[in-house]
Amino acid sequence: xxxxxxxxxxxxxxxxASGGIESRxxxxxxxxxxxxxxxxxxxxxxxxxxxxxxxxxxxxxxGVVKMYKLTPDGRRQxxxxxxxGEIMGSVLGEDYTCTAEVVAAAKLxxxxxxxxLRDLQTQPGLSRxxxxxxxxxxxxxxxxxxxxxxxxAPEKIASFLLDQSEKCEERGENPNLLFLPxxxxxxxxxxxxxxxxxxxxxxxLKKRGVIDLDQATRIRIRDIDALTDLAEGxxxxx
Amino acid sequence: xxxxxxxxxxxxxxxxASGGIESRxxxxxxxxxxxxxxxxxxxxxxxxxxxxxxxxxxxxxxGVVKMYKLTPDGRRQxxxxxxxGEIMGSVLGEDYTCTAEVVAAAKLxxxxxxxxLRDLQTQPGLSRxxxxxxxxxxxxxxxxxxxxxxxxAPEKIASFLLDQSEKCEERGENPNLLFLPxxxxxxxxxxxxxxxxxxxxxxxLKKRGVIDLDQATRIRIRDIDALTDLAEGxxxxx
DNA sequence: CGGCCAGTTGAGTGTGGTCAATCGTTGTGG
DNA sequence: CCACAACGATTGACCACACTCAACTGGCCG
Numbered sequence: 001x002x003x004x005x006x007x008x009x010x011x012x013x014x015x016x017a018s019g020g021i022e023s024r025x026x027x028x029x030x031x032x033x034x035x036x037x038x039x040x041x042x043x044x045x046x047x048x049x050x051x052x053x054x055x056x057x058x059x060x061x062x063g064v065v066k067m068y069k070l071t072p073d074g075r076r077q078x079x080x081x082x083x084x085g086e087i088m089g090s091v092l093g094e095d096y097t098c099t100a101e102v103v104a105a106a107k108l109x110x111x112x113x114x115x116x117l118r119d120l121q122t123q124p125g126l127s128r129x130x131x132x133x134x135x136x137x138x139x140x141x142x143x144x145x146x147x148x149x150x151x152x153a154p155e156k157i158a159s160f161l162l163d164q165s166e167k168c169e170e171r172g173e174n175p176n177l178l179f180l181p182x183x184x185x186x187x188x189x190x191x192x193x194x195x196x197x198x199x200x201x202x203x204x205l206k207k208r209g210v211i212d213l214d215q216a217t218r219i220r221i222r223d224i225d226a227l228t229d230l231a232e233g234x235x236x237x238x
Numbered sequence: 239x240x241x242x243x244x245x246x247x248x249x250x251x252x253x254x255a256s257g258g259i260e261s262r263x264x265x266x267x268x269x270x271x272x273x274x275x276x277x278x279x280x281x282x283x284x285x286x287x288x289x290x291x292x293x294x295x296x297x298x299x300x301g302v303v304k305m306y307k308l309t310p311d312g313r314r315q316x317x318x319x320x321x322x323g324e325i326m327g328s329v330l331g332e333d334y335t336c337t338a339e340v341v342a343a344a345k346l347x348x349x350x351x352x353x354x355l356r357d358l359q360t361q362p363g364l365s366r367x368x369x370x371x372x373x374x375x376x377x378x379x380x381x382x383x384x385x386x387x388x389x390x391a392p393e394k395i396a397s398f399l400l401d402q403s404e405k406c407e408e409r410g411e412n413p414n415l416l417f418l419p420x421x422x423x424x425x426x427x428x429x430x431x432x433x434x435x436x437x438x439x440x441x442x443l444k445k446r447g448v449i450d451l452d453q454a455t456r457i458r459i460r461d462i463d464a465l466t467d468l469a470e471g472x473x474x475x476x
Numbered sequence: 477c478g479g480c481c482a483g484t485t486g487a488g489t490g491t492g493g494t495c496a497a498t499c500g501t502t503g504t505g506g
Numbered sequence: 507c508c509a510c511a512a513c514g515a516t517t518g519a520c521c522a523c524a525c526t527c528a529a530c531t532g533g534c535c536g
Contacts, residue, residue: 454501
């Protein structure tokens with residue numbers, strides 16, 4: 001399966017900014033053996049394709065990668081964004097279940113799946129950590145299903161911004177100043193909306209004074225309580 | 239969780255009409271120790287609540303259980319239906335991430351999570367099997383995100399019916415004769431629709447001759463190719 | 477300067493939701 | 507045993523939220 005929107009991998013220098021996002025330590029420190037290499041990938045590079053044999057897993061060291069699935073006619077659903085410290089691909093799945101494409105210039109640590117499978121036998125703690133990763137991935141997926149199936153556009157946007165804010169906080173950054181390296185179209189495909197609706201809803205939030213933005217990729221949260229209320233559907237959307 | 243159906247697919251005995259779907263062997267045969275008991279649960283019984291401490295895991299031996307999440311104002315998203323052979327709850331999560339409620343009279347085998355955690359240390363193959371279960375659960379969740387975010391109502395219904403048909407086939411039953419123990423409202427909450435839309439779409443499929451139904455809970459697939467085309471969005475919905 | 481792309485904004489439409497009435501089945505109590 | 511209540515399913519009329527199509531803006535780079 002090929003991605004429709006696989007834009008030519010022009011090595012465009014990503015407009016700064018993702019510099020701050022970097023994981024401090026490898027996620028699986030015990031796996032130096034199976035770590036093949038750390039490679040740098042420019043934006044729009046496709047790391048792997050859905051349906052291809054899953055030879056490797058990748059740990060995001062720096063940058064952001066989006067994972068998505070496509071319908072036969074080209075509609076896209078972004079499954080998630082992988083930030084530094086996160087793992088893409090699964091140990092036991094024979095094929096990739098989604099396509100991974102670099103959003104903001106990234107460094108990826110490649111792990112051999114075969115090697116990992118062998119390590120599973122010898123390293124007792126490893127499967128436990130993998131289980132841990134998958135447990136939270138599954139919980140996140142369930143939360144996203146609730147969002148996709150039952151939330152309105154304003155609720156989706158508010159939830160997304162709050163999630164990003166939390167991620168910022170976990171990285172020790174200012175949770176009120178979000179840098180969003182993905183495009184409006186990416187956000188739309190993540191939330192089950194269109195670019196226009198994303199743009200409109202964000203404009204509306206700005207007009208209300210809930211958020212503020214100078215550039216499209218940089219959002220300041222002014223009223224986090226209003227955002228929380230909106231995410232939970234407590235408040236009138238418009 | 240298709241991997242869960244790696245149970246003996248030999249037997250074809252399909253007992254009593256009201257959903258006497260039953261798995262013949264426990265999913266974790268090595269876990270007789272941690273298996274507390276097998277309890278019978280009537281329809282509408284709640285097995286566990288989202289947010290409660292996850293003391294136990296449950297294997298569905300017979301019947302069907304739905305798992306769902308709620309928004310603060312009561313909207314519901316069904317995360318999945320658990321059929322015989324499938325596991326509910328996770329080993330490493332401290333709290334349940336969703337609520338589980340019996341759809342069709344069920345028998346559930348309870349497994350102590352504490353005991354399972356201990357068994358993880360001593361039984362080398364166990365974590366591998368758990369990883370396997372979670373891997374397919376995650377793949378399924380991703381597929382469902384694509385459905386919820388990007389498919390139209392007819393595509394959702396068609397996809398759902400095909401999924402159910404596949405499940406039938408894996409159980410060794412007639413894949414063209416579906417028994418759906420869940421209500422239209424359950425189906426709607428699983429697909430991110432309303433009961434009315436589910437009902438309308440099913441009626442439309444019937445009118446077109448794609449499916450046939452005498453009772454609401456029993457659907458015969460007459461034209462599986464048309465259904466496949468519809469699920470992929472190849473065909474005009476109406 | 478001009479092309480390109482992401483983003484924004486506007487106008488109009490349509491899919492699916494809301495509200496409401498009716499039908500059909502099941503189960504219960506007089 | 508039948509009447510009736512309760513509930514799920516179906517169908518219709520209408521509406522609104524989000525999508526489509528389109529125009530325009532602003533930033534970036536050749």
